[in-house]
Amino acid sequence: MxxxxxxxxxxxxxxxxxxxxxxxxxxxxxxxxxxxFTGGSHIATYVKNGAETIERNYSLVSHPTDRTQYAIAIRxxxxxxxxxxxxxxxxxxxxxxxxxxxxNHFPLAFKAAKHHVFYAAxxxxxxxxTMMEDLTAxxxxxxxxxxxxxxxxxxxxxxxxxxxxxxxHFYFSRTEIPKKxxxxxxxxxxxxxxxxxxGPASMVKEFREAAESYGYPSYAIHFELFAVADKGPxxxxxxxxxxxxxxxxxxEEETLLEALLKAGVQAPHSCKVGGCGSCEVQVxxxxxxHRDHFYKDGExxxxxxxxxxxxxxxxxxxxxxxxx
Amino acid sequence: MYESTNLDLFPxxxxxxxxxxxxxxxxxxxxxxxxxxxxxxxxxxxxxxxxRKRELLKEQPAVRFQSYPHTMAMQWEVVEMLIEMAVDxxxxxxxxxxxxxxxxxxxxxxxxTESFIFGDASSIELEPLDLIGRHFTTDFVLMVHRxxxxxxxxxxxxxxxLFSPHWNKGMTFDEIHAPVPFVSRTGVPLAERxxxxxxxxxxxxxPWTRINWNLMANRWDxxxxxxxxxxxTRFLVTPENAGDLVRLRVEEQFFYRMPRSNAILFVLNTQFxxxxxxxxxxxWLNQTYSILSDIPKPMAEYKGFSPFIEPTVEYLxxxxxxxxxxxx
Ligand code: HEM
Ligand code: FES
Numbered sequence: 080m081x082x083x084x085x086x087x088x089x090x091x092x093x094x095x096x097x098x099x100x101x102x103x104x105x106x107x108x109x110x111x112x113x114x115x116f117t118g119g120s121h122i123a124t125y126v127k128n129g130a131e132t133i134e135r136n137y138s139l140v141s142h143p144t145d146r147t148q149y150a151i152a153i154r155x156x157x158x159x160x161x162x163x164x165x166x167x168x169x170x171x172x173x174x175x176x177x178x179x180x181x182x183n184h185f186p187l188a189f190k191a192a193k194h195h196v197f198y199a200a201x202x203x204x205x206x207x208x209t210m211m212e213d214l215t216a217x218x219x220x221x222x223x224x225x226x227x228x229x230x231x232x233x234x235x236x237x238x239x240x241x242x243x244x245x246x247x248h249f250y251f252s253r254t255e256i257p258k259k260x261x262x263x264x265x266x267x268x269x270x271x272x273x274x275x276x277x278g279p280a281s282m283v284k285e286f287r288e289a290a291e292s293y294g295y296p297s298y299a300i301h302f303e304l305f306a307v308a309d310k311g312p313x314x315x316x317x318x319x320x321x322x323x324x325x326x327x328x329x330x331e332e333e334t335l336l337e338a339l340l341k342a343g344v345q346a347p348h349s350c351k352v353g354g355c356g357s358c359e360v361q362v363x364x365x366x367x368x369h370r371d372h373f374y375k376d377g378e379x380x381x382x383x384x385x386x387x388x389x390x391x392x393x394x395x396x397x398x399x400x401x402x403x
Numbered sequence: 404m405y406e407s408t409n410l411d412l413f414p415x416x417x418x419x420x421x422x423x424x425x426x427x428x429x430x431x432x433x434x435x436x437x438x439x440x441x442x443x444x445x446x447x448x449x450x451x452x453x454x455r456k457r458e459l460l461k462e463q464p465a466v467r468f469q470s471y472p473h474t475m476a477m478q479w480e481v482v483e484m485l486i487e488m489a490v491d492x493x494x495x496x497x498x499x500x501x502x503x504x505x506x507x508x509x510x511x512x513x514x515x516t517e518s519f520i521f522g523d524a525s526s527i528e529l530e531p532l533d534l535i536g537r538h539f540t541t542d543f544v545l546m547v548h549r550x551x552x553x554x555x556x557x558x559x560x561x562x563x564x565l566f567s568p569h570w571n572k573g574m575t576f577d578e579i580h581a582p583v584p585f586v587s588r589t590g591v592p593l594a595e596r597x598x599x600x601x602x603x604x605x606x607x608x609x610p611w612t613r614i615n616w617n618l619m620a621n622r623w624d625x626x627x628x629x630x631x632x633x634x635x636t637r638f639l640v641t642p643e644n645a646g647d648l649v650r651l652r653v654e655e656q657f658f659y660r661m662p663r664s665n666a667i668l669f670v671l672n673t674q675f676x677x678x679x680x681x682x683x684x685x686x687w688l689n690q691t692y693s694i695l696s697d698i699p700k701p702m703a704e705y706k707g708f709s710p711f712i713e714p715t716v717e718y719l720x721x722x723x724x725x726x727x728x729x730x731x
Binding site for chain 2: 083084085086114115116117120143144179180181182183184186188189190298345347349355356357359
C-alpha cells in the first residue's frame with residue numbers, strides 16, 4: 080500500500096460463476112497488503128491490449144477487509160464496447176494489469192437508515208455483496224431482492240442462501256413458475272427504510288419512479304448504473320474556458336470530457352458515466368442538454384452546471400462558456 | 404518559536420496566482436502530482452516544532468485533541484498510512500518492524516520507539532492518532548463522510564489558525580465554515596460547492612492539496628480560546644516594525660480519502676515566514692505586496708489582520724522601492 084495512484088496486480092484465480100459470469104481474483108504484485116474498502120466500492124481496471132488500454136469499472140465482490148486479494152465478477156456482454164468480452168476470452172491466470180484504489184460512489188446511507196433494502200437485477204448484485212458484508216459486521220438490518228433468469232444464471236446463489244438465510248428473495252423469470260421482481264414490494268418496507276437499485280437502466284428507472292410514487296424521500300433512494308444513459312444524438316459544439324483562456328471544439332465522436340482531456344485541460348472526473356458528479360463544471364453562459372443521472376430533477380434548472388462526461392450543449396447552442 | 408529557514412520547503416501560498424492578479428476565495432483544490440503525494444516533511448525546524456506541539460497538547464489536552472469512541476478503527480487506518488508515508492520518504496529517520504500485529508515504530512530523529520499491538524487501543528496510553536500525530540509536525544483532522552456531508556470526528560491540532568478540536572468536534576463542513584465570508588470573485592457562495600467537490604473528487608489513492616494563508620502579528624498560535632491574549636497585540640504594528648513583528652502564516656493542506664472509513668484525512672502543515680525574509684525571494688516580495696494591497700474588507704476582517712494590514716503594506720512598499728532603487 081506504499082504509493083498512491085495505480086496498483087499493479089495479477090490474476091491469481093478465475094472461477095466460472097455462471098454460464099455468462101466469471102469471477103476474477105486479483106493479487107498485488109508487490110505482495111503488500113491492498114487497501115481495505117467500504118461496501119459498494121468499485122475499482123477501475125486498466126488492461127493492455129496491444130497499444131490500447133481497456134479501462135472499465137467493476138464493483139468489488141471480495142470481503143471489504145480482506146486485504147490479500149480483490150475479486151470482481153464480470154458478465155460477458157456481446158453487445159457492449161468489448162471490455163467484458165476481452166476479460167472473458169483473453170484474460171488468463173497469471174496476467175498482469177493495473178487497477179485504481181477502491182472508490183465508492185454508491186455508499187450505504189447513514190442518517191435515519193433503519194433498514195436497507197437492495198434490489199438487484201442480474202450482474203447488478205455485485206455492489207450489494209460488499210454492502211451486505213458491512214451491514215452484517217455492524218449488526219444492521221437489511222434484505223435483498225434479486226432477479227435472474229434461472230437459478231443456474233444467478234451468481235452467488237448458494238453463497239447468499241447459506242450466508243443470509245431469511246434475508247434473500249429470489250425471482251427467476253425463466254422457470255416453470257416464473258416470478259417477476261416488481262417494485263410493489265417497496266410499498267411494504269417499514270418507515271425508515273432506504274432502497275438501493277442496481278441493474279439495467281430500464282430497471283433502475285422503473286424502481287426509482289415507483290419509489291418516489293410510494294413517497295420515499297429522495298435521500299432514501301439510491302442507485303448505481305453501469306453505463307451512460309443514451310439520450311439522443313451527439314451534436315458538435317465549442318466550449319470557451321474562462322480560467323485557462325482556451326477554446327475547445329467537441330466533435331460528434333467524443334464527450335466534452337474527452338475533448339477537454341485531449342486538449343490538455345485538467346478536467347476533474349471519475350466514473351465517466353454521469354453518476355458521481357466528479358466532473359461537474361460551472362457554466363457561465365449557454366444552455367446545457369443534461370444527460371446525467373446524478374442530479375435530482377429540480378437541481379438541473381437551479382444550478383448552472385454541466386457534467387462533462389455525458390452532457391452537451393443544447394442543439395440550439397453553438398458555444399458554452401465554462402469556468403475551467 | 405520557529406520560522407522557516409529552508410525556503411525550498413516553504414509552501415509559498417501564491418504560486419498558482421497569475422502575475423498581477425489579486426487573491427479571492429475560490430475552489431483552489433489541486434490534485435497532487437504522482438510523486439508528491441506524501442505529506443510527511445522534515446524541515447530544519449522539526450525538533451523545535453515537535454517540542455512545542457507536545458507542550459501545547461500537554462497544556463490543553465481537551466482543546467487540542469478530541470475524538471468519538473467509535474473512531475478507533477478509523478484512527479488505526481490513519482496510523483498505518485502515516486507510518487508508511489514516513490518510512491517511505493525518510494527511511495533514514497523512520498523505521499517500522501511488524502511482527503504480526505505487534506508493531507514497533509522507530510523515530511531516529513528523536514530517538515524514540517513506539518511499540519503497540521496494531522488495532523488494539525488498550526496497548527497504548529494515548530489514542531492511536533494522538534500517539535502517532537506526536538511524531539509529525541502537522542495537524543490532523545478526520546472528516547467522516549456521512550450521506551451528503553463531512554463531519555469532524557477526530558482532530559489533533561496545535562498550529563492551524565482559528566481551529567479548535569474542542570469547539571469544532573461534531574460539526575459539519577458547512578458549520579465549520581460558517582464564520583468565513585466564503586464567496587467567490589463573482590459573489591457565489593462556496594461552502595456547498597467545495598464540500599461537494601471534496602466528497603466527489605477526493606477519492607482513495609488520489610490526494611489533493613490547497614494552501615491557506617494569513618498574517619500574524621507577534622503571535623504563533625491563534626485559536627478562539629486564547630483570543631484575549633493575542634487579540635490586543637495586533638495593534639502594535641507600525642511600518643517600521645512590521646518586518647519583524649508580522650509573519651506570513653501558511654497552511655499547506657492535504658486531503659486523503661481513507662479507503663476503509665471513507666473519511667477524508669485533512670492534514671495541515673503550518674509554516675511561518677517573517678515579512679523581512681520576503682526579500683530573500685524578490686518575486687515573492689513583489690507579489691505579496693501586490694496581493695496584500697488588494698484584500699476585500701470582509702476578508703481582512705475575517706482573517707483578523709485589519710488592525711495591521713495598512714502598516715504591513717506600507718512596510719512592504721518601502722521594501723520594494725528600496726530594492727528597486729538598489730538594482731537600478
Ligand atoms: C475538509 C476539511 C476542512 C476542514 C476541517 C476545514 C476547517 C476550517 C476551519 C476550522 C476554518 C476556520 C474557521 C473559523 O474561522 O472558525 C477554515 C477556514 C477556511 N477554510 Fe476550511 N476546512 C476544510 C477544507 C477546506 C477546503 C477544501 C477549502 C477550499 C477550497 C477551505 C477553505 C477555507 C477558507 C477559505 C477559510 C478561511 C481561511 C482564511 O481566509 O484565513 N477549507 N477551514
Ligand atoms: S465523471 Fe462521474 S459524473 Fe462525470
